[in-house]
Amino acid sequence: MDAYELLTRNAEEVVTDEEVRDLAEDPAGKRAYVGYEPSGVLHLGHLLTANKLIDLQDAGMEVVVLLADVHAYLNEKGTFEEIRDTAEQMKAQFLAYGLDEEQTEFVYGSEFQLEEEYTLDLHHLERETTMNRAQRAMAEIQGDETAKVSHLVYPLMQTLDIEYLDLDLAVGGLDQRKVHMLAREKLPELDYDVRPAIHTPIVADLTSGEGKMSSSEGISISMEDSTEELEEKVNSAFCPPTREPEDDLENPVLELFEYHVFPRFDEVVVERPDKYGGDLAYEDYEDLAEDLDSGELHPADAKGTLATYLDELIAPGREKLREIRG
Numbered sequence: 530m531d532a533y534e535l536l537t538r539n540a541e542e543v544v545t546d547e548e549v550r551d552l553a554e555d556p557a558g559k560r561a562y563v564g565y566e567p568s569g570v571l572h573l574g575h576l577l578t579a580n581k582l583i584d585l586q587d588a589g590m591e592v593v594v595l596l597a598d599v600h601a602y603l604n605e606k607g608t609f610e611e612i613r614d615t616a617e618q619m620k621a622q623f624l625a626y627g628l629d630e631e632q633t634e635f636v637y638g639s640e641f642q643l644e645e646e647y648t649l650d651l652h653h654l655e656r657e658t659t660m661n662r663a664q665r666a667m668a669e670i671q672g673d674e675t676a677k678v679s680h681l682v683y684p685l686m687q688t689l690d691i692e693y694l695d696l697d698l699a700v701g702g703l704d705q706r707k708v709h710m711l712a713r714e715k716l717p718e719l720d721y722d723v724r725p726a727i728h729t730p731i732v733a734d735l736t737s738g739e740g741k742m743s744s745s746e747g748i749s750i751s752m753e754d755s756t757e758e759l760e761e762k763v764n765s766a767f768c769p770p771t772r773e774p775e776d777d778l779e780n781p782v783l784e785l786f787e788y789h790v791f792p793r794f795d796e797v798v799v800e801r802p803d804k805y806g807g808d809l810a811y812e813d814y815e816d817l818a819e820d821l822d823s824g825e826l827h828p829a830d831a832k833g834t835l836a837t838y839l840d841e842l843i844a845p846g847r848e849k850l851r852e853i854r855g
Contacts, residue, residue: 532556535588539581539788541703541730548725552697557589561698564595564690566606567616571626571846572751573742573789574702577729579626580792581700586632593694594623599638600686603679618853622752625845641693642686654685654715666711688712692721699726730788738767738778750839752846763836768828772818782831783821787814790838799826799834
């Protein structure tokens, strides 16, 4: 797989394709970032973008993980001390999950977001950005909350983070798209360059196939889950025997194979008794999806196999959490 394929694998969108192709021509030493509000425990939403970061590292890029303590403070996630404690837990879990420590820089937002130059640039954006424009950028992330002034400042800070972290590429879930578009619009006003962005998909709700999987609503899988808890959640997942369910639903089991399992394993083996046809081995997601669609692979066997591979992925992070918590 060449650099461009690694950069764009499983991406929902790249902005722009031409810029990403230029970056892929010489990715060695280039810097990509993703920002996370410290929340303590990583879940599959974090790990989907982490899989993309691992792809970028395999292509030779350096990765910057912004542990966004100031953003979390603005979003009322606790005191700075509490936020930093959870940030350190997240850092340990990311490394346990597979980010290369030599190619990963972890940065607190407070290390640069409180400096005079950054603050003055932020005030410039506050002057030049309407409230409606800022709120549109934040809407996907904010959800149904009533907007506060801090919510309007939040996307302006994300815009500046891209410049102040000296980046070549921004990475985020598709819910970050409007923020990255705001950055492309506003950075030139400060005589800063725009950067390309890669957006990863949003996995559907595990139990219904609707909307998106959420750690705050419904069922999500996290590094806190025991093997038994993970198996129970996967076995209860929505998995019709088809690639494309009706009524605009998605098949979250297939999505988790596509975005989490196949990027991290060279081969996926479905273990079955001989009386049911024996084991099935897949090196490619499309082959597994086609077998589910055709009936060769039963949804129950797909779920059992998914649980096994997801458990292998999160087990190192689970152990790291146990170490931290004593």
